Amino acid sequence: MDIKEKRIIEVVNTLKDDIFDFTSRLVSKASTLGNETEAVCVMEEELRKLSFEPVKIPIDATELSKHPGYAPVEWEYNNKENVVATRKASGHGGRSALFNGHLDVVSAEPSSFWARDPFNPVIFDGWLYGRGAGDMKSGVAAMTYAAYAIEKSGFGLKAPVTIQGVIEEECTGNGALACLNAGYDADAILIPEPWGPTILTNQVGVLWFKVLVQGAASHVQSTSSGANAIEKCFLIISALRGFEDELNKPEGIPKAYSTIPHPLNLNIGVIKGGDWPSTVPASAEFHCRISFFPGVSFDDMRQKIIQTIQKIAEKDTWLHKIPPKIEFYGFRSPGHSISRDIPALQTLNDCHKELTGEDAKEYISTCTTDLRVFHLFGKGQATCYGPIAENIHAANERVNLESIINVAETYALFLSRWCGLIE
Numbered sequence: 366m367d368i369k370e371k372r373i374i375e376v377v378n379t380l381k382d383d384i385f386d387f388t389s390r391l392v393s394k395a396s397t398l399g400n401e402t403e404a405v406c407v408m409e410e411e412l413r414k415l416s417f418e419p420v421k422i423p424i425d426a427t428e429l430s431k432h433p434g435y436a437p438v439e440w441e442y443n444n445k446e447n448v449v450a451t452r453k454a455s456g457h458g459g460r461s462a463l464f465n466g467h468l469d470v471v472s473a474e475p476s477s478f479w480a481r482d483p484f485n486p487v488i489f490d491g492w493l494y495g496r497g498a499g500d501m502k503s504g505v506a507a508m509t510y511a512a513y514a515i516e517k518s519g520f521g522l523k524a525p526v527t528i529q530g531v532i533e534e535e536c537t538g539n540g541a542l543a544c545l546n547a548g549y550d551a552d553a554i555l556i557p558e559p560w561g562p563t564i565l566t567n568q569v570g571v572l573w574f575k576v577l578v579q580g581a582a583s584h585v586q587s588t589s590s591g592a593n594a595i596e597k598c599f600l601i602i603s604a605l606r607g608f609e610d611e612l613n614k615p616e617g618i619p620k621a622y623s624t625i626p627h628p629l630n631l632n633i634g635v636i637k638g639g640d641w642p643s644t645v646p647a648s649a650e651f652h653c654r655i656s657f658f659p660g661v662s663f664d665d666m667r668q669k670i671i672q673t674i675q676k677i678a679e680k681d682t683w684l685h686k687i688p689p690k691i692e693f694y695g696f697r698s699p700g701h702s703i704s705r706d707i708p709a710l711q712t713l714n715d716c717h718k719e720l721t722g723e724d725a726k727e728y729i730s731t732c733t734t735d736l737r738v739f740h741l742f743g744k745g746q747a748t749c750y751g752p753i754a755e756n757i758h759a760a761n762e763r764v765n766l767e768s769i770i771n772v773a774e775t776y777a778l779f780l781s782r783w784c785g786l787i788e
């Protein structure tokens with residue numbers, strides 16, 4: 366590191382408490398689906414305080430639904446906004462950068478499983494606890510302050526840097542897509558997903574669907590005259606588990622995923638049905654998330670899921686008569702695979718190595734992130750590199766404090782080398 370870079374790293378370290386404080390304020394807003402506004406406002410205020418010029422980017426469903434990357438949803442898009450700020454270049458000749466972080470979180474239920482209130486963040490023993498602490502509000506704070514540290518150190522950049530706080534990463538990706546569609550893109554994109562200080566090169570595709578089963582209600586004294594919709598769900602779920610096994614057969618696994626045990630997962634995330642212990646339930650539904658390898662299309666997977674369910678339905682007298690309905694909503698994201706030798710990832714690795722003495726490990730992801738938007742529809746080279754977190758999407762989520770600052774340091778160094786510093 367030269368003297369300027371050392372100065373930037375020092376400044377990042379003077380901002381530690383601000384980074385933790387900003388993270389905590391974001392975590393205190395329970396930004397689950399439909400409740401994202403307050404967290405977006407906290408970010409907007411922070412950006413303004415740090416002399417960025419934030420603008421809100423709405424998700425306009427009418428407009429965005431024409432985009433091939435749009436994921437259809439079952440909810441309304443009224444006043445759903447992302448927040449974006451671009452700091453203009455102070456010179457020319459550099460390469461632009463964009464930090465993208467999501468402000469939405471998954472539900473903290475059952476909250477009784479938590480040792481403390483998931484939305485009242487606390488810090489102890491070097492960790493910050495709360496829903497979204499790791500996934501990914503600490504990353505948002507790190508990236509924001511990394512960009513701020515450049516200016517606070519008295520430098521400018523030879524190319525613009527954009528900061529995005531987006532919503533709906535956990536269900537559709539429509540937040541990030543709306544920002545890209547509004548023209549926010551860059552030569553390099555970094556997302557601080559909490560997989561640790563690694564460089565993501567592969568991520569699977571993910572889709573959501575739900576299955577609606579109709580049964581026939583009857584009194585339990587004559588259950589044979591009814592058709593139990595809940596038990597019919599079991600039948601379909603077991604067929605889908607068979608499909609999942611097929612997908613994970615060794616001969617179909619690409620090289621990048623060959624060392625990961627069971628890389629593709631089906632999750633039955635929601636099940637509903639029935640309303641009385643002594644009545645045979647007349648309807649039931651379950652909602653699923655399933656992943657697929659890079660190179661496979663959403664349409665292909667959709668077709669295979671429909672065929673799997675049709676096949677089992679034909680074998681069952683009741684389901685043959687009244688076939689289940691299958692609806693695809695939310696995620697419909699293809700996966701992607703890139704080389705870690707491309708320039709932006711190399712620069713990121715150099716920065717990591719400069720600060721730690723080691724190459725960053727490569728990360729092969731078995732879930733999806735907003736990277737898809739940039740890979741499929743943007744111009745830049747994009748990866749994830751973030752803090753170390755535990756129990757994300759589970760009770761007692763926490764993020765390691767030191768790792769947040771390490772991300773901010775790497776990001777700040779990345780900006781200075783990728784965009785180019787100006788005094």
Ligand SMILES: [Zn+2]
Nearest residue numbers: 467500501558
């Ligand atoms: Zn996340």
